[in-house]
Amino acid sequence: MTQQHTVWVLGNGQLGAMLSHAGQPLAIDVRPVDIMSPTGKTLPIEASHVITAEREQWPESSTSLQLSEHAHFINGPVFGRLADRFTQKSLLDELKVATSPWQLVDDNVTEAELHQAYGERVLLKRRTGGYDGKGQHWLKQADNIEIPASWRNEAIAEQAINFDEEVSLVGVRTQDGRCLFYPLTLNLHQDGILMASIAPLSRLSHLQAEAEAMLSTIMNGLDYVGVMAMECFRVGEHLLVNELAPRVHNSGHWTQAGCHISQFELHLRALCDLPIHQPQVNFQCVMVNLIGIDKDDRWLSLPNAELFWYNKEVRPGRKVGHLNLSVHNVDALNDTIAQLKQWMPEQYQAPLDWINAEFK
Structure with missing residues (x-):
């Protein structure tokens, strides 16, 4: 007997919609869930159902908890690890996968130390939440640009890469x-x-x-x-x-x-x-x-x-x-x-x- 597959998606943006569309020819019941406006109702998730996500982060609510704490939330621990640029970069270093030189912007590091380590232009990226160019701040030595106070411990510093x-x-x-x-x-x-x-x-x-x-x-x-x-x-x-x-x-x-x-x-x-x-x-x-x-x-x-x-x-x-x-x-x-x-x-x-x- 053919198994019936149901996949719930944390998030109902365009990626969730396109997953749902892709599931139809295979008779996979894909159910994107709006986690930004939770209803408070319990979702009819069964033990055999599978959970995925169309985004790396989501607000905590009864709805998101029901999905993310399900036994078949595939890759559950991965989302938070990769959503944080500090732990993502740490993983790349641990696995010896090449990435641009970087460090955490902690309470003690100075602009001068970052410029000495990475050059005249240093890119700060907030650890979480930045996408499509958001959550970035350039430190330019020539302009004496400073580290925003609220970014300490909440950002990493990367060497600017002159890529092809x-x-x-x-x-x-x-x-x-x-x-x-x-x-x-x-x-x-x-x-x-x-x-x-x-x-x-x-x-x-x-x-x-x-x-x-x-x-x-x-x-x-x-x-x-x-x-x-x-x-x-x-x-x-x-x-x-x-x-x-x-x-x-x-x-x-x-x-x-x-x-x-x-x-x-x-x-x-x-x-x-x-x-x-x-x-x-x-x-x-x-x-x-x-x-x-x-x-x-x-x-x-x-x-x-x-x-x-x-x-x-x-x-x-x-x-x-x-x-x-x-x-x-x-x-x-x-x-x-x-x-x-x-x-x-x-x-x-x-x-x-x-x-x-x-x-x-």
Whole structure:
């Protein structure tokens, strides 16, 4: 008899919605839960159900406790460990996975000591809560910028890395310990927010083995199950880990169009212990994040585009959707980019030019 699978998701944002969508063809009942506005009602969670999360942190409530304290909350201890940059960086050092030099900003460290250790520009990152460029503070020696008093013991200091470009690797670890990966993804950030991704790229293939070894070490070290994303800096011919995300990730959205198993389906298969094999790439894909702009139905006229609209209130800097553009034909992609340049606002001109440059 076929087992019926139910997966509850801590959080009901766009990642939870896309997990739910991915579960439907497999008859997996995915139930995202709004933990920001708990009802106080007890959820009908059964012993056999599985719990996951679409975010690393959440407010404590009766609802979140019922989910996070369930016996089948997969990767439960991992979320808090990776949500705190201090413990995340400590893990990378412990596992001997390359990352930028760093230290805790405690009560005693001075700006001069940080500049002596890491150079004229030092990046402070709050230990928790920062995303999309938030929670960061630059110490610039030339400007005599100081450590904010409230950031002591609540932030780490990192050496500024003069990286060549940003890439990410999305992989999965099964319940029996196998690790499988998508190709490396090239990413462009603007003001700390991911604007566009391209995958796969043959020019990055020589870095694939190093990236897979790094993420395998991390997932095995955590006894992790499911999809994890590793964001990296490429410095010359090697990688440095910037951040880890113990969940499906924005830079893996291209897999919805470009692969026969998306990152969302792959995550659910791992959680439910369903068969998993190496994801096949059907074609190259470009993902364009839709940030703080209104929905434009003209996007639907693009023959190589798939629109994912999150139905969220549009606010500046907020991710409200994404476009996946298939690259069956470079000329067709260039036509699409030219059309988007006409339709999209100023902040999109540089990212669209960046995409064009990669396909010249």
